Amino acid sequence: MVRVPINILVVDDEEDFVEMFSMRLEEMGEIVKGVHSGQECLDILAQADVDVVILDIKMPGMDGIETLREIKRRNPIVEVILLTGHGTTDTAVEGMKLGAFDYLNKPADFRELMEKLEGARKRKAEQEERIRKAESRTLMRKTGNLF
Amino acid sequence: MNNEKAIKLLLVDDEDAFRQALAKRLGRREMDVFQASTGEEALEVLKATPANVVVMDVKMPGMGGLDALSRIRHEHPGTEVILLTGQAAVEDGITGIRSGAFDYLQKPVETENLVNKIRQAFDKGKHRTDLAKEAEMRESLERQMATAERLASLGTLAAGVAHEINNPLAIIAEAAGYMRLLLKKEECATIPFHDQLEKALGKIEKSVGRAKRTTMQLLGFAGQPDAVYREIELDDLVEEVILLVSGQASGMGVTVIKEQNPCPIILWTDPHRLRQVLINLVSNGIAACDRGGRVFIGSAFSEGMAVIHVRDTGHGIPKENMDRIFEPFFTTKPPGQGTGLGLFVSLDIIKRLGGAIQVESKVGQGACFRVSVPRRGKACPEVSNDIDWRDKARELERRDNHGAGAH
Ligand SMILES: Nc1ncnc2c1ncn2[C@@H]1O[C@H](COP(=O)(O)OP(=O)(O)OP(=O)(O)O)[C@@H](O)[C@H]1O
Numbered sequence: 001m002v003r004v005p006i007n008i009l010v011v012d013d014e015e016d017f018v019e020m021f022s023m024r025l026e027e028m029g030e031i032v033k034g035v036h037s038g039q040e041c042l043d044i045l046a047q048a049d050v051d052v053v054i055l056d057i058k059m060p061g062m063d064g065i066e067t068l069r070e071i072k073r074r075n076p077i078v079e080v081i082l083l084t085g086h087g088t089t090d091t092a093v094e095g096m097k098l099g100a101f102d103y104l105n106k107p108a109d110f111r112e113l114m115e116k117l118e119g120a121r122k123r124k125a126e127q128e129e130r131i132r133k134a135e136s137r138t139l140m141r142k143t144g145n146l147f
Numbered sequence: 148m149n150n151e152k153a154i155k156l157l158l159v160d161d162e163d164a165f166r167q168a169l170a171k172r173l174g175r176r177e178m179d180v181f182q183a184s185t186g187e188e189a190l191e192v193l194k195a196t197p198a199n200v201v202v203m204d205v206k207m208p209g210m211g212g213l214d215a216l217s218r219i220r221h222e223h224p225g226t227e228v229i230l231l232t233g234q235a236a237v238e239d240g241i242t243g244i245r246s247g248a249f250d251y252l253q254k255p256v257e258t259e260n261l262v263n264k265i266r267q268a269f270d271k272g273k274h275r276t277d278l279a280k281e282a283e284m285r286e287s288l289e290r291q292m293a294t295a296e297r298l299a300s301l302g303t304l305a306a307g308v309a310h311e312i313n314n315p316l317a318i319i320a321e322a323a324g325y326m327r328l329l330l331k332k333e334e335c336a337t338i339p340f341h342d343q344l345e346k347a348l349g350k351i352e353k354s355v356g357r358a359k360r361t362t363m364q365l366l367g368f369a370g371q372p373d374a375v376y377r378e379i380e381l382d383d384l385v386e387e388v389i390l391l392v393s394g395q396a397s398g399m400g401v402t403v404i405k406e407q408n409p410c411p412i413i414l415w416t417d418p419h420r421l422r423q424v425l426i427n428l429v430s431n432g433i434a435a436c437d438r439g440g441r442v443f444i445g446s447a448f449s450e451g452m453a454v455i456h457v458r459d460t461g462h463g464i465p466k467e468n469m470d471r472i473f474e475p476f477f478t479t480k481p482p483g484q485g486t487g488l489g490l491f492v493s494l495d496i497i498k499r500l501g502g503a504i505q506v507e508s509k510v511g512q513g514a515c516f517r518v519s520v521p522r523r524g525k526a527c528p529e530v531s532n533d534i535d536w537r538d539k540a541r542e543l544e545r546r547d548n549h550g551a552g553a554h
């Protein structure tokens with residue numbers, strides 16, 4: 001069975017982390033890009049196809065929460081999984097309110113992460129499906145009005 | 148005569164007749180008088196029965212009054228001394244005052260005069276001991292505050308260190324995970340040292356887990372600013388704890404049993420932290436048991452506090468360890484198996500929540516930890532009405548705590 005790879009964007013200011021994490025995810029068969037700041041993340045999103053962003057909350061400059069807010073404003077359909085330090089549940093909850101799919105503590109359990117990724121991809125697919133249906137419905141209504 | 152108010156007076160003089168007559172007179176003035184006929188004897192008597200005031204002749208055979216005075220001032224700083232001098236011996240009196248006598252009187256003494264002096268000396272002595280007590284209290288308070296401050300700054304430092312360590316730890320974990328994936332590939336199955344490499348990777352992963360446990364405990368200790376207070380039902384929390392430690396329990400062949408409490412207990416507290424404490428305690432109980440052991444967890448109400456107890460049938464805590472179990476890094480587990488932070492962090496958290504922890508244990512008969520927390524925590528921030536979000540946060544925190552202390 002051929003599994004459709006997930007398009008992932010990893011955002012973390014720790015370059016070594018981004019590198020190793022991306023290599024591991026690629027080895028699992030996903031398509032991965034890595035960047036090191038919130039701004040770079042937004043730039044990539046504007047031009048590339050991304051299903052899930054894995055986003056570190058603690059970054060210098062534009063932090064994870066700000067980045068998340070901006071992602072959701074520009075492109076609400078992209079799913080975001082937050083990486084947090086342990087004990088920052090409040091920030092995680094704030095992130096969830098802003099529309100993040102879920103969050104994980106660093107260092108994260110890889111199996112748990114893969115589950116979350118799958119979940120995020122599924123939710124995105126469902127959303128897209130719903131939008132498609134809604135669009136075709138309005139299209140039909142409009143055509144109905146015409147004739 | 149009110150014995151408690153009586154001044155305890157030691158009368159020291161080598162002239163028996165004079166001393167006894169004076170003792171009789173003073174005994175009628177609400178004084179508890181005992182006697183000695185030499186300086187040496189006076190010191191003996193004081194050792195057995197401390198006196199408030201000593202009235203002592205300067206000229207005595209053997210140890211004179213002045214020598215006895217300096218010994219008394221040294222050994223009984225709460226006792227005041229009045230010297231009795233001969234008529235022409237003002238010098239002695241002055242020397243006496245220099246070496247700490249309250250005052251001196253010349254013989255022959257007038258009773259009224261002496262009684263007044265004794266009363267004054269008594270008041271001074273009392274004042275002095277009060278001051279000493281006050282100073283002692285102040286000192287112990289200052290010591291406590293210094294400890295609290297040290298712990299607070301230690302907490303900030305610990306949190307910083309833990310966060311700093313978590314980042315490289317995440318990189319190590321990802322790198323090891325990546326190498327493991329590579330080793331699993333078909334083309335790697337036959338490379339030299341394949342099994343040794345895999346084994347080494349296993350060690351790295353295990354050690355990452357170990358370090359991660361330490362940083363997690365430290366972050367719990369470090370009084371995070373984001374304590375979330377919520378209303379919870381204690382029974383739910385207990386059930387979650389049992390669920391979270393079930394893996395550890397079944398691995399060790401130990402049963403964790405919830406003791407029924409007929410009336411539900413509703414608490415306003417920080418469930419995230421309280422859960423971490425209970426997980427630590429239950430996890431310790433499990434670790435103390437042999438196969439077939441049991442850990443009970445239950446709750447009750449007592450004097451406005453919710454009391455949660457965690458009792459086990461394990462090997463118990465030896466007396467000599469009792470004082471140490473709450474110290475940071477104290478552990479009796481083999482290296483790598485225990486952080487020794489579980490109880491230290493737990494106590495810190497419970498104190499922060501305004502509660503206390505009590506322990507009882509007999510070697511061979513298990514241990515019982517009692518955590519009491521106020522029904523309403525000290526901080527009561529506004530409650531969110533967003534029910535859905537509270538549920539979500541709860542679920543998040545359940546996961547968040549996965550593995551904290553339980554292993
Ligand atoms: N229920 C218990 N029965 C017997 N001994 C206990 C119990 N709870 C704690 N102890 C003793 O107190 C020590 C310190 O406990 P603490 O929870 O602080 O650290 P630890 O359990 O050794 O490490 P960790 O919590 O990381 O596993 C333990 O090593 C053990 O000797």
Ligand SMILES: [Mg+2]
Binds near residue numbers: 427489490
């Ligand atoms: Mg422990």
